[in-house]
Amino acid sequence: MLPPLRIGLAGLGTVGAAVLRLLERQAEVLTRRTGRKILVVAVSARDAAKQRGVDLSRFKWFDDPADLAKYGEIDLFVELIGGADGVALACVEAALGAGKSCVTANKALLAKHGMRLARLAEEKAVALSFEASVAGGIPIVKTLREGLAGNSIERVYGILNGTCNYILSRMETEGLSFEQCLSEAQKLGYAEADPTFDIGGFDTAHKLAILTSLAFGTVIDASAIAIEGIESISLADLEAASELGYRVKLLGVARRTPDGIEQRVHPTMVPKSSAIAQVMGVTNAVTIDADAVHELTLVGPGAGGEATASAIVADIADIARGVRSPPFGLPVATLSEAENAPMQLHRGGYYVRLSVFDRPGAAAAIATRFAERDISLESIVQRRRPGAGDETPGAVPVILITYATHEKIIREALDAVVDDGFLAAKPQFIRIERE
Amino acid sequence: MLPPLRIGLAGLGTVGAAVLRLLERQAEVLTRRTGRKILVVAVSARDAAKQRGVDLSRFKWFDDPADLAKYGEIDLFVELIGGADGVALACVEAALGAGKSCVTANKALLAKHGMRLARLAEEKAVALSFEASVAGGIPIVKTLREGLAGNSIERVYGILNGTCNYILSRMETEGLSFEQCLSEAQKLGYAEADPTFDIGGFDTAHKLAILTSLAFGTVIDASAIAIEGIESISLADLEAASELGYRVKLLGVARRTPDGIEQRVHPTMVPKSSAIAQVMGVTNAVTIDADAVHELTLVGPGAGGEATASAIVADIADIARGVRSPPFGLPVATLSEAENAPMQLHRGGYYVRLSVFDRPGAAAAIATRFAERDISLESIVQRRRPGAGDETPGAVPVILITYATHEKIIREALDAVVDDGFLAAKPQFIRIERE
Numbered sequence: 001m002l003p004p005l006r007i008g009l010a011g012l013g014t015v016g017a018a019v020l021r022l023l024e025r026q027a028e029v030l031t032r033r034t035g036r037k038i039l040v041v042a043v044s045a046r047d048a049a050k051q052r053g054v055d056l057s058r059f060k061w062f063d064d065p066a067d068l069a070k071y072g073e074i075d076l077f078v079e080l081i082g083g084a085d086g087v088a089l090a091c092v093e094a095a096l097g098a099g100k101s102c103v104t105a106n107k108a109l110l111a112k113h114g115m116r117l118a119r120l121a122e123e124k125a126v127a128l129s130f131e132a133s134v135a136g137g138i139p140i141v142k143t144l145r146e147g148l149a150g151n152s153i154e155r156v157y158g159i160l161n162g163t164c165n166y167i168l169s170r171m172e173t174e175g176l177s178f179e180q181c182l183s184e185a186q187k188l189g190y191a192e193a194d195p196t197f198d199i200g201g202f203d204t205a206h207k208l209a210i211l212t213s214l215a216f217g218t219v220i221d222a223s224a225i226a227i228e229g230i231e232s233i234s235l236a237d238l239e240a241a242s243e244l245g246y247r248v249k250l251l252g253v254a255r256r257t258p259d260g261i262e263q264r265v266h267p268t269m270v271p272k273s274s275a276i277a278q279v280m281g282v283t284n285a286v287t288i289d290a291d292a293v294h295e296l297t298l299v300g301p302g303a304g305g306e307a308t309a310s311a312i313v314a315d316i317a318d319i320a321r322g323v324r325s326p327p328f329g330l331p332v333a334t335l336s337e338a339e340n341a342p343m344q345l346h347r348g349g350y351y352v353r354l355s356v357f358d359r360p361g362a363a364a365a366i367a368t369r370f371a372e373r374d375i376s377l378e379s380i381v382q383r384r385r386p387g388a389g390d391e392t393p394g395a396v397p398v399i400l401i402t403y404a405t406h407e408k409i410i411r412e413a414l415d416a417v418v419d420d421g422f423l424a425a426k427p428q429f430i431r432i433e434r435e
Numbered sequence: 436m437l438p439p440l441r442i443g444l445a446g447l448g449t450v451g452a453a454v455l456r457l458l459e460r461q462a463e464v465l466t467r468r469t470g471r472k473i474l475v476v477a478v479s480a481r482d483a484a485k486q487r488g489v490d491l492s493r494f495k496w497f498d499d500p501a502d503l504a505k506y507g508e509i510d511l512f513v514e515l516i517g518g519a520d521g522v523a524l525a526c527v528e529a530a531l532g533a534g535k536s537c538v539t540a541n542k543a544l545l546a547k548h549g550m551r552l553a554r555l556a557e558e559k560a561v562a563l564s565f566e567a568s569v570a571g572g573i574p575i576v577k578t579l580r581e582g583l584a585g586n587s588i589e590r591v592y593g594i595l596n597g598t599c600n601y602i603l604s605r606m607e608t609e610g611l612s613f614e615q616c617l618s619e620a621q622k623l624g625y626a627e628a629d630p631t632f633d634i635g636g637f638d639t640a641h642k643l644a645i646l647t648s649l650a651f652g653t654v655i656d657a658s659a660i661a662i663e664g665i666e667s668i669s670l671a672d673l674e675a676a677s678e679l680g681y682r683v684k685l686l687g688v689a690r691r692t693p694d695g696i697e698q699r700v701h702p703t704m705v706p707k708s709s710a711i712a713q714v715m716g717v718t719n720a721v722t723i724d725a726d727a728v729h730e731l732t733l734v735g736p737g738a739g740g741e742a743t744a745s746a747i748v749a750d751i752a753d754i755a756r757g758v759r760s761p762p763f764g765l766p767v768a769t770l771s772e773a774e775n776a777p778m779q780l781h782r783g784g785y786y787v788r789l790s791v792f793d794r795p796g797a798a799a800a801i802a803t804r805f806a807e808r809d810i811s812l813e814s815i816v817q818r819r820r821p822g823a824g825d826e827t828p829g830a831v832p833v834i835l836i837t838y839a840t841h842e843k844i845i846r847e848a849l850d851a852v853v854d855d856g857f858l859a860a861k862p863q864f865i866r867i868e869r870e
Contacts, residue, residue: 022585022727029652032765033584131582137728139582147566147574149468150457150748217464275734278713292457292745293572293735299710300731310727313585323758330467 004037005320006073010065010091011080012045015105015132015312017052018305019078022313030313034320044068069095076101076319078312084108096120096128103315105132105308111206111222114213115335118327128327129315134207135160135284137307138300139314144214144288145329151290153215157253157433160207162282162302163191163198164230164250168267169280172238172247178231190282200229201250201265208252212263215254215288217330218338221263226343228266237353237428240399241269244379246351247277251433260339262346269351269432275299287435295435346407349378349432352400354417355392355425356382362422363398369416376403395424401432439472440755441508445500445526446515447480450540450567450747452487453740454513457748465748469755479503504530511536511754513747519543531555531563538750540567540743546641546657549648550770553762563762564750569642570595570719572742573735574749579649579723580764586725588650592688592868595642597717597737598626598633599665599685603702604715607673607682613666625717635664636685636700643687647698650689650723652765653773656698661778663701672788672863675834676704679814681786682712686868695774697781704786704867710734722870730870781842784813784867787835789852790827790860791817797857798833804851811838830859836867 007023009016023030023038030038042060044067062068069077069091077095079102081088088109095102096117104110110117110133121128131141135158144156159165167181176184182199185191197203209222230250241248246269255262270277275297279285284302289295301307328335356362363382370377378401402410414427442458444451458465458473465473477495479502497503504512504526512530514537516523523544530537531552539545545552545568556563566576570593579591594600598620605616617634620626632638644657665685676683681704690697705712710732714720719737724730736742763770791797798817805812813836837845849862 018727026585026587029587029765030584032652032769033760137731139578139731142577142582143574146753147577147749148745149465149752150461150745152461152464217467275710275713278710290745292453292741292748294739294742296573296733296735298731298733301729304729306727307729310583310585310725313727314582317584318581321758321760323756325468325756330464334467 002036004039005075005316007038007040007076007078007316008042008068008071008074009040009078009080010044010068011082012043012052013080014305015308016045016080017054018309019080019312020054022306022309026313030317030320034317036320038316038320041073042068042071065091066094070098074100076103076316078316079104079106082106082108084112089113092117093120096124096126099124099126101127101319103129103312103319105130105312107133107203107206107210111209111220114210114220114328115332119332121327122331125324127319127324129319130210130327131315132308132311134210135286136300136302136304137310138284138286138298138302139311140211140286140298141214142314143296143298144211145325148288148290148293148296151292153288153290155253155255155289156211156215156286157251158286159249159276159279159284160204160252160286160302161198161250162284163195164204165279166190166282167199168230168233168238168248168250171235172242175235177235178233199231201227204250204252204265208254208263208265211252211286212254212261213328213335216256216261216338217335218261219335221338221340224340225263225265230267232428233267236397237430240353240397241351244399244401245272246270246432247272248430249276253433257341257345259341259345262341264343264346267430269430271434274435344406344408346431347404349404349434350402350410351430351432352402352414353428354398354423355395356398356422357394357424358396359422365420365422366398366417369413369420370400370402373409373413375405375409375413377401378403392424437471439474440510440751442473442475442511442513442751443477443503443506443509444475444513444515445479445503446517447478447487448515449740450743451480451515452489453744454515454747455489457741457744461748465752465755469752471755473751473755476508477503477506500526501529504535505533509535511538511751513751514539514541517541517543519547524548527552528555531559531561534559534561536562536754538564538747538754540565540747542568542638542641542645546644546655549645549655549763550767554767556762557766560759562754562759564754565645565762566750567743567746569645570721571735571737571739572745573719573721573733573737574746575646575721575733576649577749578731578733579646580760583723583725583728583731586727588691588723588725590688590690590724591646591650591721592686593721594684594711594714594719595639595687595721595737596633596685597719598630599639600714601625601717602634603665603668603673603683603685606670607677610670612670613668634666636662639685639687639700643689643698643700646687646721647689647696648763648770651691651696651773652770653696654770656773656775659775660698660700665702667863668702671832672865675788675832676786679834679836680707681705681867682707683865684711688868692776692780694776694780697776699778699781702865704865706869709870779841779843781866782839784839784869785837785845786865786867787837787849788863789833789858790830791833791857792829792859793831794857800855800857801833801852804848804855805835805837808844808848810840810844810848812836813838827859
């Protein structure tokens with residue numbers, strides 16, 4: 001039998017405590033799986049006295065996680081501190097530098113410093129694993145890095161933020177406003193007091209940056225991601241989407257296009273019949289389009305202590321078994337600098353909702369602005385909608401669904417419609433993503 | 436750089452040819468992923484002259500795959516011959532015995548001889564990998580063996596046979612009979628001329644036997660699986676199911692129960708809102724309930740040359756990277772002999788369709804037979820259904836949905852109903868599986 005794998009764990013919040021419990025509960029079977037004992041020997045957290053439902057007396061305590069990272073009696077450092085820089089970065093760098101493998105759930109850290117840390121791990125021939133950093137308990141990192149090793153990937157997209165999906169699901173099923181659902185999510189602990197990071201799409205973007213690199217073998221470039229949050233989505237949009245056979249989801253999408261790799265995070269209309277449209281509440285889902293496997297979808301919990309711990313323990317077990325491969329599947333030195341496809345060149349269908357002053361010729365004028373630019377319309381719906389509530393007096397909603405066109409063209413058409421002076425409010429548009 | 440991984444591939448049907456093409460197409464990236472070249476050096480098939488769209492002149496040809504299995508110039512043997520015994524078994528045993536790793540897509544072989552072959556692989560410290568044997572391109576073996584290594588699994592279930600799911604999907608969406616859809620599936624190449632193996636549930640059972648072992652750490656016992664096919668499912672069942680909010684799928688289900696491990700393959704009613712109910716056509720899906728991750732669902736192609744090749748190439752890449760672990764996740768010697776929960780003790784809800792002679796008191800008498808046995812009914816529907824067509828003259832369908840009860844009890848209740856003489860035909864019942 002191999003010598004035990006000795007772990008130092010920094011960060012004892014919900015996830016850290018769940019990792020300790022899971023390693024203990026599964027100790028026997030993990031030893032059989034990996035051929036060795038997996039032992040947590042030392043921990044670090046901000047407050048030693050806090051009650052966590054776990055007996056910490058067995059572990060050596062470090063006040064400073066940086067000391068734990070370099071501690072000579074550990075083989076593996078588990079970073080659950082959080083934050084893109086500062087302590088987390090210093091600890092992971094120190095641990096890798098000292099020749100210790102690292103497991104982290106820190107998507108912000110990876111989105112910003114992933115390449116540098118992966119290069120360090122490769123130099124030291126240790127593992128840097130981060131299954132828990134994307135989509136919680138869903139083994140999407142392993143699937144992209146190993147399970148689809150023989151595929152050339154065309155697109156990866158998914159629901160990567162449970163808070164947003166919870167809010168959009170509740171709005172649709174209960175007919176509540178965005179503000180009502182956000183406040184509800186905050187009460188339930190699904191959203192932070194300052195929810196910007198989630199609802200603004202930034203959390204999704206961090207995760208997407210990691211998926212893009214894994215899927216396309218490219219250097220992480222989070223700055224290339226076009227990001228829009230869900231703040232602008234109204235009940236009127238969800239109702240109109242539903243009538244037209246669509247549902248609105250906040251998606252992260254990375255796609256290989258003739259113009260380069262497109263990375264974007266935005267509210268997206270998906271056909272109700274699609275697998276991704278069925279995913280409600282805090283659940284996450286990722287779909288991969290690839291040349292050999294065609295389409296693969298994984299659906300599961302995107303957050304929560306136990307689900308995240310499941311991913312962390314799987315990483316630990318792989319490291320215990322001696323599995324070593326480049327953290328991003330390919331050696332960092334061979335990752336390509338992706339050509340970034342600009343959003344203006346994005347091609348797809350669009351949903352457009354206009355609040356139009358109820359004057360003769362308005363709808364015709366609008367249709368003309370689209371026709372001039374060769375934008376074909378799949379549908380156009382104009383009517384007085386009793387009770388919609390958010391229309392300016394004297395204005396009626398006009399909903400259009402376009403066939404595939406370019407972002408640049410649709411924006412020009414909307415600018416022209418605005419200039420015509422028929423609109424009572426800023427036009428709303430939502431991109432459509434098809435299977 | 437490591438020396439090349441040299442492969443011998445036996446069986447050049449659709450899948451074998453797709454593996455050759457995929458390895459060639461992805462050669463450069465696979466080398467970067469694994470740190471070594473992956474080279475097919477020799478092949479074997481029944482007919483050397485057959486056109487396969489692949490240039491075989493580069494490979495050494497073996498008329499007898501058993502010679503290829505022992506060939507000194509290969510490190511890895513890929514078995515795509517098929518069949519539970521005979522040539523496939525002899526070849527895999529020979530290759531493992533000669534210290535070569537093996538990759539196979541052969542579920543029948545594994546369901547019957549998996550333990551013996553895994554033990555041999557462990558003794559020789561080589562890999563025996565079989566991702567492609569279950570659910571085609573879905574990386575379910577890797578997910579169970581590695582991705583959920585820290586979980587205790589409660590249930591694994593799924594749509595594991597594309598032929599059956601195609602037939603059931605077509606029956607429901609097009610209103611066609613079982614026979615019509617089967618004949619259509621045969622024309623499209625989704626079903627064999629003798630479809631018994633697929634529609635009788637036997638193919639699903641082989642795959643389930645493998646999943647059960649991976650999920651519960653038990654010795655494979657395919658003989659313990661209760662198997663029912665989809666032959667008895669009529670359009671009337673699908674229509675009644677749909678009205679009640681259910682859809683019928685052929686599922687393989689393995690579940691940990693107080694009475695032991697339950698393994699069963701049968702047509703199953705699933706709530707329309709469930710993830711598994713959305714899976715239509717030849718697509719496969721597997722859902723895992725586990726303590727840490729709660730619920731994880733994977734959806735993807737269950738068959739097809741390219742999708743199956745995707746799984747085989749992923750196995751090859753893992754072996755090239757030097758990953759070695761027990762084929763069934765745990766050493767065979769430590770797998771437990773499962774206590775098999777008998778079907779009579781199965782507990783769940785049931786759908787029952789009775790063809791009842793239209794006499795006063797019939798429905799009341801039937802309800803009494805259920806009430807006597809404390810079977811609670813979620814719903815009972817009796818009506819004359821114009822156009823249903825398959826009822827005996829003078830008989831009307833009565834549909835019941837029960838709350839959870841035991842298989843033994845429901846069978847006793849149905850026997851009593853039959854004895855009462857109200858039925859014009861054998862009662863139909865379908866088990867309900869909830870999320």
